[in-house]
Amino acid sequence: MVSRTVTEQAAVKTKIGTGVSGPRGRKNPGGSGGRGNGGGDGFSAQDSPERYRIGMWIALASIFMLFTALTSAYIVRAGTGNDWRPIAMPRLLWVSTALILTSSVTISFALGALKRKEHSLYKRWLLLTVVLGLGFLATQLLSWQQLVAQHVYVSTNPHSSFFYLLTAVHGAHLLGGIFGLDFLLLRSWRKAASAKSEAKREAAASAVALYWHFMDGLWIFLFLLLFLWR
Amino acid sequence: MGRVLAVLIWLITLLTVILFVSKRWWFPENISQHGVGIDRQFTITLLVVAFAFVAAQVGLGYTVWKYRATSDDKKERATYSHGNNRLEVVWTAITALIFISLAVAGQRVWASLHFQDAPPGTFEIRVAAQQFQWNFHYPGKDKAFGRTDPKLINDGNQNFVGLDDTDEHAKDDIVAPTLVVPLNRPVRLLLRSRDVTHSLWIPNMRYKQDAVPGLEIPVHFTAQKVGQYEIACAELCGQLHYKMGAKMLVLPEEEFQALMAMSQPDFQKQRDEYLKKYKLP
């Protein structure tokens, strides 16, 4: 039975500060378990730029699951019904594939430039990546247009449904990546205020690059799926 | 308060056990061959479940009663223990053993229904589900099903299954909202649906199977008692789902044979006779 008196006693006993050490608590807390993995010495866990990379990996896991679901739906659907008529591949897809492959290279260069602190080079590679990304999206739209001109629509047959669906979902995610790049670009015009924000900026850039490479690889996978498995 | 809680937990446990043991409400009578196995497996499982349920609840009540703090004296301490690994392992092993063997035992009836094809001499009936009625399609005198085509489905003409009248075999086919099966002879049903997913549910047969649009699902079973029984739909199929019912007649072989040889109008008349003769349980 917890009575009110207990409450008040407890309030006195466990005042904040009792056993709460400062930010530079000097002694290893010890005990059986060892330390938490967050935060090295003098660098609070709560500021670690590592979180951008961790967060990105986690986000990619969920995007991976989304496309796994759609892929398994694709494979199952290809096996049911007798209405599966593969569409002819729009030639423009080779162009978009080339564009996105190149953009993966340019973003790697951008990241390298950032690490060497060559800021103007970083900006230029970043900008080129954005252009290539937009180019990719434009080419995807053009290939849709080609298909429409051939009277191949979303509902024409299951293969075309999946083609439109997968390219659209991938395109939407890539658009997100372009926003990310834009953001890096915007920030690159401002000087980093401290070593810490410099580290943050680098972490953010590498997270975006990771995302971008994933989108690249994802497109290659979808491309192969759509035109080899059919 | 610990004692009140313990008594409440025990009381709930007791009432639950009474509700199950009294069998005031229980399964409808089983009339199928495989149902015997299902009922046996259910009883075994229920005993295990009941034992675990009672043991856990009684144990919970006991700890709550026994280990309540009796005074506000702060000196009184609980036992300091972080657990007991050996107990943990033993307990895990025991439960794993029980659960897995139940799971394996539970497959027997399932295997007999799904892994063996219907035995020879099986009578085949096609089931065409639609919102909100069951159509049972019998081959008729010539023992061959007429051609069906979904294009020909026309509710206005009472052609619910899309029977092609130009087909020779179709002429004597019977389509009725009543499932008629022979006594002690295996029956094979071929389930189809023309609109949404339905589920054929015959409580007395201990059988349930979805009828899925686009699929043809075969099931087989044997009815062992003459009479009239109820069929329900067990998969949500729309606003009138609750009354998508039908009747099942289990008839002695001679009566069944005679009925199957009739023309559609005679069939309906005779079926109505049987529905009067064999009352619902």
Place this chain on the structure above:
Amino acid sequence: MAEVETVEDAHDGHEHHAGEVHRHPAPTSFIRKYIFSIDHKVIGIQYLLLAMFSVFVGLILSVLMRIRLTWPTAAVPGLAWFFGEAAPGGVMNPEVYLALVTMHGTMMVFFVLTTAPQGGFGNYFLPIQIGADDMAFPVLNMLSFWVTFVGLVVLVAAFFVTGGAPTGGWTGYPTLSAIGEQLNVPGAGRGTDLWIISIAIFCVASLLGALNFLTTMLNMRTRGLSLMRLPLTCWSWFTTAVLALLAFPVLLGGGILLLLDRMAGTSFFVPGGLSNGETLLPHSGGSPILWQHLFWFFGHPEVYIAILPGMGATSHILSTFARKPVFGYRAMVFAMFGIGLLGFFVWGHHMFISGMNPYTAMTFSILTLSIGVPSAVKTFNWLGTLWGAKIRFATPMLFAIGFVSLFVAGGITGIVLGQTSLDLPMHDTYFVLGHFHLVMGVAAIFGMFAGVYFWFPKMFGRMMSERLGRIHFWVTFAGVYAIFIPMHIMGIVGMPRRYAQFTEYKFLETLHPLVVFVTIAVFVTAAIQIVFLFNFIYSLFKGPKAGDNPWEATTLEWATTSPPPHDNFAGIVPTVYRGAYEFSVPGAPNDFIMQTDPDPSHEHEAAAPAVLERQGGNGDGQQNGH
């Protein structure tokens, strides 16, 4: 992507000086403070309020359902106005019943069971329990709440569109959900569109939330807080977030496909040769079973998303009020992982009679029953925690014990339903209803009630009324058993789910007394929730002031003020010295030792260095506190 960047921006706006941990100051404007707040505590409360709204709506829907089932021709005042032609004179048409079923299920599963334990309590207490000042991505956190909110608005809007609310059940099986409109099924038009869109929005929100939870837990634990020192609540939120992260995308994918089938004329789930009784429908080749696979691949982990946080809270609260360490802490953590992991490989047990491959069904059956093993480990350890305890019966403890009882009662019938051959008679009957309502509905809700009564003092600085809490517990506990145990019996008799009334079958007639009994129990149990609501609101303003640690608990949330300051620990980074549940340690001055308490006097005789350490800690703390 973009959100992640914004977070950095928000932080950089207030570059901090070296050594000072205090970061963004508390916002002062009303909108930034209470509406578009990025403080995880405010967001947690927002989630809780959203869930509370949903749970009461869902509750009212279930009361209406019981009325329809028990007295199909009864007129309910006001319904004629709300449902219009679908409820002439206040008498509900069958489709209204199905709309109630669908909305009740969707609202409860998504906006209550998924939202409150994780988005609500998890948001509020995960950062505090790991000694962080906020989530890893505060702006993202705010976004996930507001996206959830939009999802709820869209769902509720489905009540008010032409054609009425969706009637396809929360599982939304095609083809009913895909072509219902062409078959003139009420609610299959705009209502169903909104329903799918709402779920898709909810998926996105949950994914953002899960991302935040996982990063926070992996990256932001404070000094000394090793994994095995974490409170079990943290482990439950972590496991839940992993499940959400991997399960929700699959539902999202399925939802997109279903929406395309409805709106763009594709045939993912709709096969050919379907007829409305006159003409063929313009689809071909799709597979309705495919949806069931996608849905249940999400749907089964979802069950654990609902219940795991309840398990965590129960372990936490049982230990605190038993004044004993958790029995078998590691086993508890691994059992949670085990449940989560197995949860991904058992979805097929929802589909035994769907026409799936019978061999696959057998595999699913065996995997399903093996989930009983980690669940039994949890139950065993809860009882072990209580064994030899000195139990203090405050309301949170009552609900936690209730959780254990209900979890056993509801979970154990899974052994029946998980067996292929027993599923033949039991599938889609009230037996299933009784089973899952007890375990993922009511047990999970009891976990939440325990959480509310336990953490209310921390969140609002005031105690809830013990007397009202106890009344709430006794009636609810007895009430839910009275509702759901008889449902098992109804299922044994063969009563199918989702029937608007039971008047059409002779074999169901005998059950009428039970049906009436359950409905009365529902009325009583639903009515007593008003006591909870009153207690909650009254205590917000008039409850006695709570101290920082009213329950004499050990974990970090009790090491700060009630309610905690904007950055949780007033500029101090707490240091953790021991495991989460050090109660009744022999030789210690109190029967609990807080995680932040560096005093090892119960371990070593010499206490001198510890004193020095504590003084140092105090000094720093005061310095930074100002």
